[in-house]
Amino acid sequence: MSTYVLVHGAWHTGALFEAVAQPIRDAGHIVHCPTIRGNNPGDPRTTGLDAAIASIAEFLDSNDLDDVILLGHSYGGMVITGVADRVPNRIRRLIYWNAFVPNNGECLNDMVPPHYVDLFDAVSSESPDNSVMLPFPIWREAFINDGSAELAQSSYDQLNAHPYATFTDPISLSANPAEMQIGKSFINCTEDTALPQSLGWHPRLSEKLGLFRLVQIPGSHELCFTDPDALAAAIMDAGRD
Amino acid sequence: MSTYVLVHGAWHTGALFEAVAQPIRDAGHIVHCPTIRGNNPGDPRTTGLDAAIASIAEFLDSNDLDDVILLGHSYGGMVITGVADRVPNRIRRLIYWNAFVPNNGECLNDMVPPHYVDLFDAVSSESPDNSVMLPFPIWREAFINDGSAELAQSSYDQLNAHPYATFTDPISLSANPAEMQIGKSFINCTEDTALPQSLGWHPRLSEKLGLFRLVQIPGSHELCFTDPDALAAAIMDAGRD
Amino acid sequence: MSTYVLVHGAWHTGALFEAVAQPIRDAGHIVHCPTIRGNNPGDPRTTGLDAAIASIAEFLDSNDLDDVILLGHSYGGMVITGVADRVPNRIRRLIYWNAFVPNNGECLNDMVPPHYVDLFDAVSSESPDNSVMLPFPIWREAFINDGSAELAQSSYDQLNAHPYATFTDPISLSANPAEMQIGKSFINCTEDTALPQSLGWHPRLSEKLGLFRLVQIPGSHELCFTDPDALAAAIMDAGRD
Numbered sequence: 001m002s003t004y005v006l007v008h009g010a011w012h013t014g015a016l017f018e019a020v021a022q023p024i025r026d027a028g029h030i031v032h033c034p035t036i037r038g039n040n041p042g043d044p045r046t047t048g049l050d051a052a053i054a055s056i057a058e059f060l061d062s063n064d065l066d067d068v069i070l071l072g073h074s075y076g077g078m079v080i081t082g083v084a085d086r087v088p089n090r091i092r093r094l095i096y097w098n099a100f101v102p103n104n105g106e107c108l109n110d111m112v113p114p115h116y117v118d119l120f121d122a123v124s125s126e127s128p129d130n131s132v133m134l135p136f137p138i139w140r141e142a143f144i145n146d147g148s149a150e151l152a153q154s155s156y157d158q159l160n161a162h163p164y165a166t167f168t169d170p171i172s173l174s175a176n177p178a179e180m181q182i183g184k185s186f187i188n189c190t191e192d193t194a195l196p197q198s199l200g201w202h203p204r205l206s207e208k209l210g211l212f213r214l215v216q217i218p219g220s221h222e223l224c225f226t227d228p229d230a231l232a233a234a235i236m237d238a239g240r241d
Numbered sequence: 242m243s244t245y246v247l248v249h250g251a252w253h254t255g256a257l258f259e260a261v262a263q264p265i266r267d268a269g270h271i272v273h274c275p276t277i278r279g280n281n282p283g284d285p286r287t288t289g290l291d292a293a294i295a296s297i298a299e300f301l302d303s304n305d306l307d308d309v310i311l312l313g314h315s316y317g318g319m320v321i322t323g324v325a326d327r328v329p330n331r332i333r334r335l336i337y338w339n340a341f342v343p344n345n346g347e348c349l350n351d352m353v354p355p356h357y358v359d360l361f362d363a364v365s366s367e368s369p370d371n372s373v374m375l376p377f378p379i380w381r382e383a384f385i386n387d388g389s390a391e392l393a394q395s396s397y398d399q400l401n402a403h404p405y406a407t408f409t410d411p412i413s414l415s416a417n418p419a420e421m422q423i424g425k426s427f428i429n430c431t432e433d434t435a436l437p438q439s440l441g442w443h444p445r446l447s448e449k450l451g452l453f454r455l456v457q458i459p460g461s462h463e464l465c466f467t468d469p470d471a472l473a474a475a476i477m478d479a480g481r482d
Numbered sequence: 483m484s485t486y487v488l489v490h491g492a493w494h495t496g497a498l499f500e501a502v503a504q505p506i507r508d509a510g511h512i513v514h515c516p517t518i519r520g521n522n523p524g525d526p527r528t529t530g531l532d533a534a535i536a537s538i539a540e541f542l543d544s545n546d547l548d549d550v551i552l553l554g555h556s557y558g559g560m561v562i563t564g565v566a567d568r569v570p571n572r573i574r575r576l577i578y579w580n581a582f583v584p585n586n587g588e589c590l591n592d593m594v595p596p597h598y599v600d601l602f603d604a605v606s607s608e609s610p611d612n613s614v615m616l617p618f619p620i621w622r623e624a625f626i627n628d629g630s631a632e633l634a635q636s637s638y639d640q641l642n643a644h645p646y647a648t649f650t651d652p653i654s655l656s657a658n659p660a661e662m663q664i665g666k667s668f669i670n671c672t673e674d675t676a677l678p679q680s681l682g683w684h685p686r687l688s689e690k691l692g693l694f695r696l697v698q699i700p701g702s703h704e705l706c707f708t709d710p711d712a713l714a715a716a717i718m719d720a721g722r723d
Contacts, residue, residue: 141424141454149482183623190431190672193455197444203679213623214675216700218457241631382665382695390723431672434696438685459698 002069002092002239003030007056007083009074009099010166011134011159012224013039020224023232034059036079038163045131045161049107049169053082060090069239071095074194074221075162077205078108078171084180085173093183095238097231098192098201098221101208104173108166113199124164131161142193144222155225178210185213185238187231194221213238243310243333243480244271248297248324250315250340251407252375252400253465254280261465264473275300277320279404286372286402290348290410294323301331310480312336315435315462316403318446319349319412325421326414334424336479338472339433339442339462342449345414349407354440365405372402383434385463396466419451426454426479428472435462454479484551484574484721486513489538489565491556491581492648493616493641494706495521502706505714516541518561520645527613527643531589531651535564542572551721553577556676556703557644559687560590560653566662567655575665577720579713580674580683580703583690586655590648595681606646613643624675626704637707660692667695667720669713676703695720 004024006017014033021031037055038047056079060068068091072080077099084091100111109117124132134143139159140152147155177184186206195201206212215238217223223231245265247258255274262272278296279288297320301309309332313321318340325332341352350358365373375384380400381393388396418425427447436442447453456479458464464472486506488499496515503513519537520529538561542550550573554562559581566573582590591599606614616625621641622634629637659666668688677683688694697720699705705713 137452141452145454145456146478191455191457196448197455198448207678207680211619211623213627214673214679215627216673237628378693382693386695386697387719432696432698437689438696439689 001028001030003032003065003067004069004071004235004239005032005034005056005060005065006235007034007036007070007072007076007079008039009076010162011039012073013160016158017224019228020232020235023229024236027236029236032059032063032065036076038166039160041160043163045127045129045163046165047163048165049078049082049171052163052166053079053086056080057083057086060087066090067092069093069095071097071235071239072099073097073224074099075108075166078102078166081173081177082171084182085175088180088182091182093185093239094180095185095187095235096206096209097187097235098189098194099205101177101205102171102173103176103208105170107168107170109168111205113196120164120167127161130164132164132167133161134159142221144220144225145193146191146220147222147226151225155222177208183213183241184209184211185215187234187238188214188216189219189221189223190216191219192221242269242271244273244306244308245310245312245476245480246273246275246297246301246306247476248275248277248311248313248317248320249280250317251403252280253314254401257399258465260469261473261476264470265477268477270477273300273304273306277317279407280401282401284404286368286370286404287406288404289406290319290323290412293404293407294320294327297321298324298327301328307331308333310334310336312338312476312480313340314338314465315340316349316407319343319407322414322418323412325423326416329421329423332423334426334480335418335421336426336428336476337447337450338428338476339430339435340446342418342446343412343414344417344449346411348409348411350409352446354437361405361408368402371405373405373408374402375400383462385461385466386434387432387461388463388467392466396463418449424454424482425450425452426456428475428479429455429457430460430462430464431457432460433462484511485547485549486511486551486553486717486721487538487542487547488513488515488717489518489552489554489558489561490515490521491558492644493521494555495642498640499706501710502714502717505711506718509718511718514541514545514547518558520648521642523642525645527609527611527645528647529645530647531560531564531653534645534648535561535568538562539565539568542569548572549574551575551577553579553717553721554581555579555706556581557590557648560584560648563655563659564653566664567657570662570664573664575667575721576662577667577669577717578688578691579669579717580671580676581687583659583687584653584655585658585690587652589650589652591650593687595678602646602649609643612646614646614649615643616641624703626702626707627675628673628702629704629708633707637704659690665695665723666691666693667697669716669720670696670698671701671703671705672698673701674703
């Protein structure tokens with residue numbers, strides 16, 4: 001029996017991971033799905049990356065979780081990398097699911113194509129609180145390309161405006177991920193076009209992990225909605241010793 | 242219920258898409274499989290790209306088809322791009338299935354590796370009418386690599402000599418595909434080696450579409466022969482809203 | 483009915499291919515799984531590439547095998563390329579399964595990333611007989627990433643120290659693989675990270691074959707352990723005419 005902590009991506013909350021958590025629990029494991037500070041309903045959208053990382057580190061501390069298999073999705077890769085640097089003794093293995101892998105001093109926007117940075121800059125500057133939302137056409141075509149129109153809409157309706165500072169704040173790490181002495185896995189959904197595949201998640205970002213275990217499955221960036229059972233199986237393959 | 246128009250590739254005819262059309266019809270849609278001018282039995286093999294494009298635009302006009310989901314396979318990508326430029330109001334979405342995506346002024350040969358251009362130049366210059374045929378060993382190993390020897394032969398026997406001018410004529414467009422305000426999908430068969438995968442269909446050509454929906458499935462360039470049901474399912478995923 | 487000869491990779495023996503051979507035999511074919519000189523229990527670990535190649539060529543000769551479908555896995559690609567150059571008349575088709583494809587004058591280490599060469603140099607220099615062993619963490623994470631911890635361990639326990647000269651000896655060929663007038667197939671396991679996928683097996687090495695047939699399947703570098711039935715099916719698709 002292992003303890004999994006699933007850390008969501010931008011615009012999501014922990015609750016949106018519950019359909020993935022259930023089959024992992026059914027297999028006998030403990031699964032937590034916390035929401036990162038800045039994505040809870042009442043949180044200020046001015047939250048920065050440091051506070052976001054701290055909120056998950058505090059979650060592990062306050063629940064006294066050890067030997068944790070810590071998964072991050074997308075933006076969640078920034079968060080789990082920071083958490084692993086702060087509380088390494090609580091973590092057994094990191095799993096990056098189509099997630100950003102930062103080295104010390106990098107911000108999320110450093111790993112994103114320029115046209116997305118331009119879009120985020122424009123959207124956030126028009127918001128009252130430096131937050132960003134993803135336009136629906138991008139969500140439907142490039143994020144949840146394997147879902148029906150109905151699922152694309154119903155999932156979009158559950159997203160929340162994201163604190164843009166977490167994309168522009170550089171991360172502060174005492175060691176880059178490749179140097180971390182900890183198990184590392186990368187789950188790559190082969191139809192994920194949230195990043196263009198010419199500037200994609202794997203192997204461009206995954207290989208920043210150094211030695212890591214690759215698990216690959218069909219699906220989009222939003223497999224948590226389109227096939228949570230398949231994602232849960234991949235997570236257990238990625239998380240086992 | 243949607244209206245699909247499936248536009249074949251070089252050496253093929255519309256009739257060779259019928260096995261793919263059937264399961265789409267069974268799901269309640271209307272499907273047309275026209276043959277491009279230059280590939281009909283009696284057509285002169287000196288047909289150029291402009292006449293090829295015109296023949297499909299005229300097909301949509303003469304059948305008064307609207308809200309069309311227009312698919313092009315391989316060379317058919319040249320044709321549907323031209324059709325979308327000429328009769329945009331008739332089209333709901335373009336689907337490129339391992340297809341060429343031209344910008345204004347490009348010809349098909351601009352997107353093909355030099356050794357294929359050399360081969361096509363040689364074969365066409367030896368023909369009486371500037372037509373090209375694909376040598377069987379290339380068909381068997383690089384186009385229909387997932388089929389049996391028997392299927393490779395029986396499908397090859399149904400191909401026709403292709404008008405080479407359609408590979409060398411530059412396309413004339415008022416806007417490049419990335420600028421077209423229309424839904425766009427790309428179906429990529431992951432074992433397609435009709436173009437070498439180091440200079441392949443996706444993401445090299447697909448990303449010329451700008452925002453597009455990726456659908457990926459196992460199979461070769463000739464999945465229309467080797468698994469028409471799987472291709473039909475992919476087309477419906479690519480074609481839905 | 484065809485005759486298959488399966489040539490294993492570094493650290494393996496022919497016996498480790500028996501679970502793959504069985505379903506091919508069940509389909510009516512003859513399958514041989516010889517062990518390359520240098521990997522048998524009693525062989526000196528100072529064996530070089532030339533002797534390794536000679537041992538498989540001699541196996542074909544002494545068993546008077548003709549029309550052979552000759553498969554090489556990983557390092558076995560060096561061996562079958564040399565065998566095809568020496569006894570071309572005995573061979574119907576070559577199958578490279580995530581295997582090295584050398585041109586004349588290349589050694590295996592020429593196709594491997596520098597950090598692996600450094601590792602092999604260090605390990606072999608500490609051995610009594612210029613042999614190399616693969617550290618278990620690399621085996622578990624990068625070679626058999628799709629297996630359970632138990633299978634990773636039990637398979638590792640069956641490996642043997644490998645003669646390092648076979649990685650550093652350049653191969654001597656009268657013609658490069660692309661020029662060989664013989665059928666050629668490449669099986670690519672899509673989750674194979676034994677080579678980093680940014681410097682991977684396919685298409686980087688496969689395209690050195692010239693015209694070849696691609697067969698792709700899910701799985702790691704060690705699918706012979708994790709799913710021998712799926713590998714056997716892929717081998718028969720790759721080996722048929």
